Amino acid sequence: MIVGFLTIVVVVAAGSWLAHSGVLDERSQVTLGEIAFFICSPALMIRTISEVEIAAAGTNLLASAIALTVCFAAFAAVSAGVWRRPLGEVVIGSLASSYVNAGNLGIAIAAYVVGDIGVVVPTLLVQMLVVQPACLVLLDRVRAHRVDLRGILTRLLTNPLTVAAAIGVVLALTGWQLPEVVAAPIDVLAGGAIPLMLLSYGAALRLAPRLGRGGHNAEVALASVLKLAVMPVVAWLTGTALGMSGEALLGVVMTAALPTAQNIFLHATRYRVGQTVARETILVTTVLALPVSFVVALLLGGHL
Numbered sequence: 001m002i003v004g005f006l007t008i009v010v011v012v013a014a015g016s017w018l019a020h021s022g023v024l025d026e027r028s029q030v031t032l033g034e035i036a037f038f039i040c041s042p043a044l045m046i047r048t049i050s051e052v053e054i055a056a057a058g059t060n061l062l063a064s065a066i067a068l069t070v071c072f073a074a075f076a077a078v079s080a081g082v083w084r085r086p087l088g089e090v091v092i093g094s095l096a097s098s099y100v101n102a103g104n105l106g107i108a109i110a111a112y113v114v115g116d117i118g119v120v121v122p123t124l125l126v127q128m129l130v131v132q133p134a135c136l137v138l139l140d141r142v143r144a145h146r147v148d149l150r151g152i153l154t155r156l157l158t159n160p161l162t163v164a165a166a167i168g169v170v171l172a173l174t175g176w177q178l179p180e181v182v183a184a185p186i187d188v189l190a191g192g193a194i195p196l197m198l199l200s201y202g203a204a205l206r207l208a209p210r211l212g213r214g215g216h217n218a219e220v221a222l223a224s225v226l227k228l229a230v231m232p233v234v235a236w237l238t239g240t241a242l243g244m245s246g247e248a249l250l251g252v253v254m255t256a257a258l259p260t261a262q263n264i265f266l267h268a269t270r271y272r273v274g275q276t277v278a279r280e281t282i283l284v285t286t287v288l289a290l291p292v293s294f295v296v297a298l299l300l301g302g303h304l
Contacts, residue, residue: 007112008108008109008112008113008198008290009290011195011198011199011202012198012199012201012202012205012290013202014199014202015029015198015199015200015201015202015203015204015205015206016202016203016205016206017202018199018202018203019202019203019204019206019207020206024199024203024207025207026207028203029200029203029204029207030200032196032199032200032203033196033197033200033204033262035192035196036192036193036196036197036200037160037161038160039160039189039192040189040190040191040192040193040196041107041160041161041164041193041197042160042161042163042164043164043186043187043189043190043193044107044117044189044190044193044194045124045161045164045165045168046164046167046168046171046178046186046190047168047186047187047190048107048117048118048121048168049118049121049164049165049167049168049169049171049172050167050168050171050172050178051118051172052118052121052168052172053172059239059242059243059244059248060119060122060123060239060244060248060251060252061122061123061125061126062238062242063235063238063239063242063244063252064122064123064126064235064252064255064256065126066234066235066238067098067231067232067234067235067238067252067256068098068099068100068123068126068127068131068231068256069098070230070231070234071094071097071098071226071227071230071231071234072094072095072097072098072131073094074097074226074230075090075093075094075096075097075098075222075223075226076090076091076093076094078222079093079094079219083218083219085219086142086273087138087141087142088139088142088143088271088273088274089219089273089274089277091135091138091139091142091273091274092139092264092267092268092271092273092274092277092278093219093222093223093274093277093278093281095131095135095260095264095267095278096223096227096260096264096274096277096278096281096282097222097223097226097227097231097260097281098131098226098227098231099127099131099132099260099261099264100123100127100227100231100255100256100258100259100260100261101258101259101260101261101262101286101289102120102123102124102127102255102258102261105197105198105201105258105259105286105289106120106123106124106255106258107120107193107194107197108194108197108198109254109258109293110251110254110255111194112194113254113293113297113301114247114250114251114254115247116247116251119247119248119251119252119254119255120251120255121165121168123255123256124161124165125165125169127261128159128161128162128165129162129165135267136267137149139267139271139273142271142273143271143272143273201286204286205286205287208283208287209283215276216276216277216280219277219281220276220277220280220281220284223260223277223281224281224284224285224288227259227260227281227285228257228259228285228288228289228292229292231256231257232253232254232256232257232292232296234256235252235253235255235256236249236253236256236300239252239253249300250296250297250300250301253296253300254293254296254297254300257289257292257293257296258289258293259282259285259286259288259289260278260281260282260285260286261282262282264278264281264282265278265279265282
């Protein structure tokens with residue numbers, strides 16, 4: 001397991017060095033992430049999900065869903081009930097507290113630390129097929145005072161990870177095998193996903209703006225604590241209660257300890273609400289994600 005963490009740290013450090021030396025700037029860092037998001041990660045999702053036993057993932061899915069729901073609801077309760085924030089800010093802050101970066105950093109950590117990329121699949125499915133559509137409905141209602149179901153459906157059907165997940169699920173449920181002429185290039189593209197993610201991640205850490213200037217420090221602090229501390233604990237308690245142990249329990253807790261997904265900032269920007277909370281929570285949780293993951297692995301992995 002220690003080799004897995006060292007591998008991640010070295011590649012992340014390489015990305016940071018490239019940014020520090022000027023080889024990568026903000027634009028090229030984003031480009032790396034977009035290549036991973038639009039091409040390589042979907043290929044990896046198809047390959048990974050197609051090999052997952054969907055029926056056997058039910059316990060993981062339930063534990064992940066409960067951990068996400070608890071943190072989402074906790075932030076919403078404080079934001080709406082105590083701070084009296086408007087609905088749009090409540091939704092974005094709640095997502096920042098609970099929606100994990102399973103499609104990028106999560107895949108890398110699952111591959112090199114847990115040893116099984118499939119542990120992030122249930123979380124990806126819950127987030128992309130349930131949580132994200134529901135929250136987009138709320139945000140559409142806030143911005144336009146109506147629900148743009150066509151726009152929401154279009155965004156879902158054009159999200160490469162959602163499409164790839166759906167293809168993977170169909171392949172897993174039916175047992176179909178992709179023809180070699182299709183599977184071979186998918187495997188090649190999938191191989192680039194994790195290196196690109198980690199290089200982009202390292203560059204983003206070096207290029208990140210300073211914290212605390214947006215005037216929403218309380219919200220950022222609450223969201224970060226919920227995301228990195230409360231969510232893994234809830235996942236551990238739930239997983240243990242459901243009889244999970246060993247690699248399965250480590251996987252669900254490690255996934256819960258991932259940082260806030262970057263697409264939450266994209267939603268905040270698109271709907272022009274909660275941008276500061278989303279951006280700074282993503283930064284805080286991203287910077288602290290590896291140390292937290294190391295602690296989780298140390299406590300649940302048994303050995304490093």
